[in-house]
Amino acid sequence: MPRKATIKATPKDSPGPKSSRTRERILDAAAHVLSRKGYSGTRLGDIADQAQLQAPAIYYYWPSREDLIEEVMWVGVQRLHEHVAEILDGLPTDTPPMDRISAAVEAHLHVALQLSDFATAVIRNSGQVPEEIRTRQLAEDAKYGALWRKLIQDAETTGDLRSDLDARIAQRLVIGALNWAAEWWNPRRDSLDSVVRTAQSLIRHGLSNPSHLVQRRVDPSGV
Amino acid sequence: MPRKATIKATPKDSPGPKSSRTRERILDAAAHVLSRKGYSGTRLGDIADQAQLQAPAIYYYWPSREDLIEEVMWVGVQRLHEHVAEILDGLPTDTPPMDRISAAVEAHLHVALQLSDFATAVIRNSGQVPEEIRTRQLAEDAKYGALWRKLIQDAETTGDLRSDLDARIAQRLVIGALNWAAEWWNPRRDSLDSVVRTAQSLIRHGLSNPSHLVQRRVDPSGV
DNA sequence: GTCTATATGAGGATAGAC
DNA sequence: GTCTATCCTCATATAGAC
Numbered sequence: 001m002p003r004k005a006t007i008k009a010t011p012k013d014s015p016g017p018k019s020s021r022t023r024e025r026i027l028d029a030a031a032h033v034l035s036r037k038g039y040s041g042t043r044l045g046d047i048a049d050q051a052q053l054q055a056p057a058i059y060y061y062w063p064s065r066e067d068l069i070e071e072v073m074w075v076g077v078q079r080l081h082e083h084v085a086e087i088l089d090g091l092p093t094d095t096p097p098m099d100r101i102s103a104a105v106e107a108h109l110h111v112a113l114q115l116s117d118f119a120t121a122v123i124r125n126s127g128q129v130p131e132e133i134r135t136r137q138l139a140e141d142a143k144y145g146a147l148w149r150k151l152i153q154d155a156e157t158t159g160d161l162r163s164d165l166d167a168r169i170a171q172r173l174v175i176g177a178l179n180w181a182a183e184w185w186n187p188r189r190d191s192l193d194s195v196v197r198t199a200q201s202l203i204r205h206g207l208s209n210p211s212h213l214v215q216r217r218v219d220p221s222g223v
Numbered sequence: 224m225p226r227k228a229t230i231k232a233t234p235k236d237s238p239g240p241k242s243s244r245t246r247e248r249i250l251d252a253a254a255h256v257l258s259r260k261g262y263s264g265t266r267l268g269d270i271a272d273q274a275q276l277q278a279p280a281i282y283y284y285w286p287s288r289e290d291l292i293e294e295v296m297w298v299g300v301q302r303l304h305e306h307v308a309e310i311l312d313g314l315p316t317d318t319p320p321m322d323r324i325s326a327a328v329e330a331h332l333h334v335a336l337q338l339s340d341f342a343t344a345v346i347r348n349s350g351q352v353p354e355e356i357r358t359r360q361l362a363e364d365a366k367y368g369a370l371w372r373k374l375i376q377d378a379e380t381t382g383d384l385r386s387d388l389d390a391r392i393a394q395r396l397v398i399g400a401l402n403w404a405a406e407w408w409n410p411r412r413d414s415l416d417s418v419v420r421t422a423q424s425l426i427r428h429g430l431s432n433p434s435h436l437v438q439r440r441v442d443p444s445g446v
Numbered sequence: 447g448t449c450t451a452t453a454t455g456a457g458g459a460t461a462g463a464c
Numbered sequence: 465g466t467c468t469a470t471c472c473t474c475a476t477a478t479a480g481a482c
Contacts, residue, residue, distance in 0.1 A: 019447075038351040041263030043475065056477080057448050065476070124347050127406070128261040162424065169413055169421040176403025177396040183350070184395050198392040201385065206429030242465075266457065279460080280466050288458065 023061045025051045028117070031072045035120040039128045042069060070133045074140060076115070076122035081144040083111045088147075097155035098208060102200045104151055105178065109196050112182045119182040148175060155207065162209045174203055246284045248274045251340070254295045258343040262351045265292060293356045297363060299338070299345035304367040306334045311370075320378035321431060325423045327374055328401065332419050335405045342405040371398060378430065385432045397426055 029050035034042050044065055048055040062068040087107040088100060095103075112119040126137055152171045155161040161170075181195060252273035257265050267288055271278040285291040310330040314323060335342040349360055375394045378384040384393075404418060 038261035166421045173400040177400035180399025202429040206425040
C-alpha cells in the first residue's frame with residue numbers, strides 16, 4: 001500500500017539537493033527499464049545498474065518496488081496533464097476551439113516524445129500493473145481524458161465539430177494517434193516539428209466542419 | 224530458437240482435430256494472459272488455468288514458453304494483415320484511394336476489436352519481448368506497414384492527399400489511432416459500427432484534399 | 447546514504463507415471 | 465496426451481557493516 005506522500009513527492013521535496021538528485025536518477029532509470037521490460041520484468045537490479053548504484057539503495061527512497069513503479073506511472077500521466085493544461089491556460093480566452101485543440105496536440109506531443117520513457121512506460125503497462133495501481137492510474141487518466149472531452153465538446157457547441165462524428169469516440173481516437181507516436185517516433189528520421197504539424201493538420205481537418213473551417217494556426221506561447 | 228514450423232502452425236495443421244482444438248485453447252489463453260500480465264508476468268500456470276489443463280501439457284504443443292509467446296505475437300499481426308489484405312483485394316480495381324482507405328479502416332477495426340486479446344498482447348508487448356522475438360516481430364509489422372504506406376501513397380499520387388501532410392507520418396498516426404482503439408473500446412458502451420463510422424470519417428477528412436473530397440462510402444464485401 | 451550478505455519464495459522446465 | 469513430483473535459478477527484501 002503506497003503512501004500518497006511517497007507517490008506525490010516531486011524532485012525538490014525530499015532530503016537535500018544531492019539526495020534528491022539520486023532520487024531523480026533512480027526514477028528516470030525505473031521509467032527506462034519499465035518501458036522496456038514491463039511491470040513483471042522490471043528488476044531492481046536493472047534499475048540500479050541504470051542509475052549507477054546497488055539495488056538495496058533504492059529502499060532508502062521508496063518503501064517497495066511497487067511504490068517506485070507506481071510513481072513512474074503517476075509521473076507519466078501527471079506531467080503530460082500538467083503541461084497541456086498550462087499551455088491551454090496561457091491561450092487568450094477568445095481562442096477558437098479548433099485552435100485550442102491544435103495547441104493541445106502540440107503540447108501533448110512535446111511532452112510525450114520528450115519524456116518518451118515515461119510515456120511508453122505508461123502506454124505499455126497501464127493494462128498490466130496490479131489492480132491497486134491500476135485503479136489509481138485509471139482515475140488519473142480519466143482526469144486528463146476529461147480535459148480533452150471538454151475541448152471536443154466546446155468545438156461541438158460552436159458547431160465547429162462535424163456532426164457525423166461521435167464526440168467521445170473521436171476524442172479517444174485522437175488521443176490514441178498521439179499516444180502511439182511515442183512508440184514509433186525516431187528523432188533521427190522525423191523532426192518533432194514535422195510530426196506536430198502533420199498531427200495538427202490531420203486532426204483539425206479530421207474533426208472540423210468544412211463550412212466552419214479556419215486555417216489560421218496558433219503559436220502557443222513558450223512551448 | 225523457435226522453429227518456423229512451430230510458429231507458423233495454423234489451427235488445422237497439427238495432429239488430429241481434437242488435439243488441435245486443445246492447441247487453439249492454449250493459444251487463446253496465452254493471448255489473454257500475455258495482454259494482461261506482460262511478457263515477464265505470463266506464467267505457464269496462469270495460461271494452463273485459463274485453458275483448463277496443467278502447465279506441463281503446454282510442452283506437448285510448444286518446445287518452450289518463448290515459442291508459445293512468439294506465436295501469439297505473430298498471430299496477432301498476421302491475422303490482421305491477412306484480413307485487411309483480403310478485403311482490399313475484394314474491392315473493384317477502380318475503387319478510389321480514399322474509399323480503399325475507408326475499407327482498410329473498417330477491416331482493421333473489425334479484427335483488432337474482435338480479436339482484442341491478440342491485439343492488446345501485441346500492442347503492449349512489442350517493445351518488451353526479448354530481442355530475438357522482437358526482430359522477427361518488427362519484420363512482420365513492417366510488412367503490414369507497407370500495405371498502409373501504399374494506400375496513402377496512392378492517395379498522394381492521385382492528388383487526393385492534402386499536400387501539407389507528411390505521408391509517412393500521417394500513416395503512422397492513423398495506424399496509432401486504430402491500434403489504440405483496442406485499449407479503450409467497450410462494446411457495452413459503443414457499438415463496433417459507431418467506432419468504425421467515426422474513425423472512417425475522421426481519417427477521410429483528416430487526409431483528404433478538400434477540393435477532391437468525395438463523400439461516397441464503400442460497403443466492403445463480407446466484413 | 448550506500449554497500450555486502452543472505453533468508454525466503456516463486457516459477458520454468460524436465461523426468462517419469464499412467 | 466496429460467498429470468505429479470522435483471530441481472534449479474533468480475529476484476525481493478532485510479540485516480547489519482561502514
